[in-house]
Amino acid sequence: MKSNSTSLKYIHGYTLDEQERLREQALVIERPIYDFIDFSEVNELLEIGSGVGAQTEILLRRFPHLHITGVEYESRQIKKALENMSKLGYDERKVTFVQQDAKNLHLDKQYDAAFICWVLEHVSEPVSVLFSMKPYLKHNAKVSITEVFNTTFYTYPVKMEVMEYWRIYNEYQVQIGGDPQVGVRLGDLLEEAGYRNIDLRSGGFHLDSRQPEEKRTVFNYWKNLMSSGAPSLLEEGLITEKQLIEMQHAMDELRDMPHAVFYYRFIQATAYA
Template sequence: MMFTNPEVILVEAYVHGYSETEAGRLQDQASTLVELLHPSVSFPAGSRILEPGCGVGAQTLYLAGKNPASRITAFDISPDSVRRAREKVARAGLSNVAVEVADIFNLPYGAGTFDHLFVCFLLEHLQDPAAALLRLKDMLRENGSVSVIEGDHGSYYCHPRSERADLVVRCLVEVQARKRGNSLIGRELYPLLDRAGFREVQVSPRMVYVDRTRPQLVEGFTRKTFIAMIEGVREEALSLELTDEETWDGGIADLYRTTREDGTFCYTFFTAVAFK
């Protein structure tokens, strides 16, 4: 998959795929992490908000729910993802959201059209996130703001510690890198936004810590979000000979081991806010 722009900026294919399983994982992720990731994305009434790379609309629903008096334009390059996002918006009865097919390098909006940008789990999938931020910045009015949320797979750790578990996580990092994405991008948000010319860049870590006292996170994050994401690249990791079947299966088993009563799991997201 490529943008219409002659520069190839998007990864060749979304690393996690477009299956129903992946759509469900994205919704589980959004539902589980909404309180952690969305408290800073409330905007003044009447705001015009642009959400690029909205995917199946998992984050769009929460963005719209927190900003009922704002107008949200969400877009994605995948027509199938846009169809699913529109279905979600319709089922939720949201009248303040428009979901469109578009690409970052050929946007149908005028410069300065929007008051705010909401960029969530997008930059890690782009070959040139800095160029994408520059294009998106053009869509903002003067003094408009941008909110960016990204993960960083290098921040993961667990108990019991497992070299096999570490290996399968590194397999996802490598698979995404070979698609010219970057699953370690959370740590780079400050320099990316700074180089793009945004002002007053502030980055905050948002840690997800999981043990048996947080059963919703055990199920919703460790199992259905993180481990499911790793499992999704199994065939690619094996075909690239990044590991063998026995080691892969053992690593996945060790990740599931962290969801038992004496296990713990930790991961850090990064949120950034800046101004044009």
Template sequence: MGTDYVHGYTPAETRRLSDQARTLADLLHGGTQYEPGSKVLEAGCGVGAQTVQLVTRSPGIELTAVDIAEDSLAAAKARVAAEAPDARVEWHHGDLLNLPWPDGSFDHLFICFVLEHLPDPVQVLRTLCRLVRPGGSITVIEGDHGSAFFHPRSEAAQAVIECLNVLQAEAGGDALIGRRLQPLLTEAGIREVTARPCTVYADETLPHLVDGFTRKTFIAMVESVRGKSLATGMRTQAEWEQGIRDLERAAEPGGTFHYAFFKAVGFR
């Protein structure tokens, strides 16, 4: 199962993922803690930004981290070695639809910012959930770009965000997947699914969120598709620059920014 990662595998994207993980650690990982000795599968670990959170917040777990991109997996290994050297992590390069472990091998499954990039997330969920023992938990976190609203309002800024949404759809993903996590997990056969929004709001009284999220996470994410948006004629250079300038006003004094992630938890 190949993926076309719309943001690209670049040093800038690695920095963005790291900034996002640090800034949103408590928001996204609050309430997620696994017992020492439990076997946890992280499906789609990327560059390890969330992996570090998992192993430091649940010390003593036996984590297996999987990704299809070899360069990302190498970056994840280096990150965990530097930031959580005592963690017990098994690394696996492979396709989420063709993993080598028998059914029921893990106590818990954790998936973060992965399903949004996949053409058939229900199939992937069904396949991965078989690897979890009966009664084990499944935790899924995704964003929803349709939840982004900001002040001052700008049609030009909204247009560059829509470029990202369209390009992600063309790559087989869904930038609005957060709002449908509960029905997705239920369709995949996961039991007792509960979902909730994890809202980020930033204004000048919250400078760490303005910098860590509005600028370094969201605007940086939109900027990651600049090249494709211009190359495909979705925006002209002038239109793109205007949209980004307007979006950056939300990170200036007097500006505000809102975004919602969604977190769903269920059981095998």
């Protein structure tokens, strides 16, 4: 659920470059997420925070029998999602996008499963989303949620230009109502909202000299992720152009070091309505 530009602030913004980055990001992190998700027995899937359809297209590729209803708050993201789906050959027979606030859903049917990925980190009171979608899930519907745990990000060697920028980035996300550590709370949030059979796993990256190409790809991706917050951080006066450039150069140096290490964990939850 990406926030409306006239109300809540969204750290990544809605530029065309950012909309394309979301698709690139989804592909880079596809395997660590989707190798542990099974919607083979699901027909009607509710996707909360569908954005530009970056995750939607992976879901439809991996589970081509699905029909997906994507809920998204920002009209610009829905417009881009429709363009993306059309280019891939998907129409309303496979995917429908609904512009609604995920905290206050008004849907016209129930679903076999729900999917949330990289969304609750941007939401104040994320449990309200879990409460809101529950009436629209069939009994025993599967819920799959993947969320951030940003304090786990670490590189070897440590580059202070990177870690200081990351600290500011995450503090700003908290300031605008998000939670960059929300992944560790998924169990409690699902329990509070009344879901059953909650299971948590930690996924992510631990890349070193044994995976040189994947490590280069992930360092590039992570630099782009951090850079996506730069317009907001610059506008708020939280960083300078010099800090941004130094962070980017440091990430490039790490990417090109044979023995550099990239480490990050996210949290995945599976539960049932």
